[in-house]
Amino acid sequence: MSEFRVKSIETLHAEFRVPGDKSMSHRAAILAGLSNGSCTITNFLPSEDCLNTLNAMQALGAEVEVLEELEGYGPVAMTIGGRSMQLQAPVEPIDCGNSGTGMRLLAGLLAAQPFTSELFGDASLSSRPMGRITKPLEEMGAKIETLGEKPGCAPLRIHGGKLNPIRYEMPMASAQVKSAVLLAGLFTEGRTTVTQPAETRDHTERMLESFRVRTIRDGNAITIYGDQMPQACDFVVPGDISSAAFWLVAAAALPGSRLMIKDVGLNPTRTAIINVLVRMGAHIIVAEHQTEGEAIGNIEVHGAALKGTSLLPEEIPNLIDEIPVIAVAAALAEGTTIIRNARELRVKETDRIATVVENLRLMGGDVTEFEDGMEVHGGKPLIGADLDSYGDHRIAMAFAIAGLFASGETVVKNTECVNTSYPGFRKHLDAIRHERTNPGDFEMKTLVRA
Ligand SMILES: O=C(O)C1=C[C@@H](OP(=O)(O)O)[C@@H](O)[C@H](O)C1
């Protein structure tokens, strides 16, 4: 079992790129596989989550030709030959691994196919709620059995078929649910409208536009017109701001540091982490160099003594995956940080409210737990401790960052899981611990060029 052993650092001066965006890589594989031709995807994230989705699309008949592979990880550039919306029945159940995004988006697609298919995942994914997608997809006409030991959980047996368009009001702010319904809606003959209670990441809507699929946005209501053919196109995946977040926090909380993360996705539905760190006192300069489609740019951080803040309710969906590392920043800041309205954290890879609170307390942090979040009373010195990631990649990485600020040694056990979203994290961590100013772009390659 792999682990991180981390000691405190004096300085952080570095400039590098993080791997491709996880959300966009899933969607690029799916939409390219549905499209009417050959699509080249560059800077695809070769993490377990996204490779499972790519394999799923291959199992559904999409042809994948690898153009560039990173040894030890997987393909980072490829052409995907689309099926013109005619998927083939997979011969065996599809493995979604650890990925909620993969399973929920693929379920939307499979609900509309004229065959029965099965999706399964690991123990963590098999305990996450799937009723949030089976409900709207059944309302559209699919029949989905949840075969898990836990009610309403995976494996999913999906009896697909011709679907009806619906109007659906999502009870929770989830981009995965929104995307599952929109993808299913693409296969209907009418207009499907999803209304979200708060804005969530809009990569599906933007990528549909890149594939020339018409959607209409009216505030938090998104409508897709069915029966449209995604037009093949090429897509360059920007760096993942959720992966960059670990280093942004490390640099922000270390006075005198300077960090530049280059070519990272700056979609406004994902950048609340920057606003939060600025409110906490960090000096951050953002330079956008692509504004069409998905915004891309460089983020430069100069560290400072941080102070506590309150996360705004509307910020929560925008930074949901960054909350574990924001909690670490909060422990390093003077004063109190309030994180509420974040109940969704309880149904991620782990119950992230519980796992963050537990690990912060083991490090000497002062935290009050709430049903929907936590209050972190920062400024207490962090003490190195033996921690578990509980198999959750964000917990593993967030507490490696905490270890960079703790006295003694911090050991985070059970860290293989980082490969679900950030292959190469360990290399970047080692480089930063050894004060290398150029930790190397993801595996020393420049995959996205300015
Ligand atoms: O749509 C996506 O790509 C994602 C949406 C979020 O989940 P929810 O939609 O469940 O909030 C996020 O936590 C996940 O990492 C990726």
Ligand SMILES: C=C(OP(=O)(O)O)C(=O)O
């Ligand atoms: C919650 C996450 O992913 P998913 O829901 O796709 O498993 C995450 O990456 O933090």
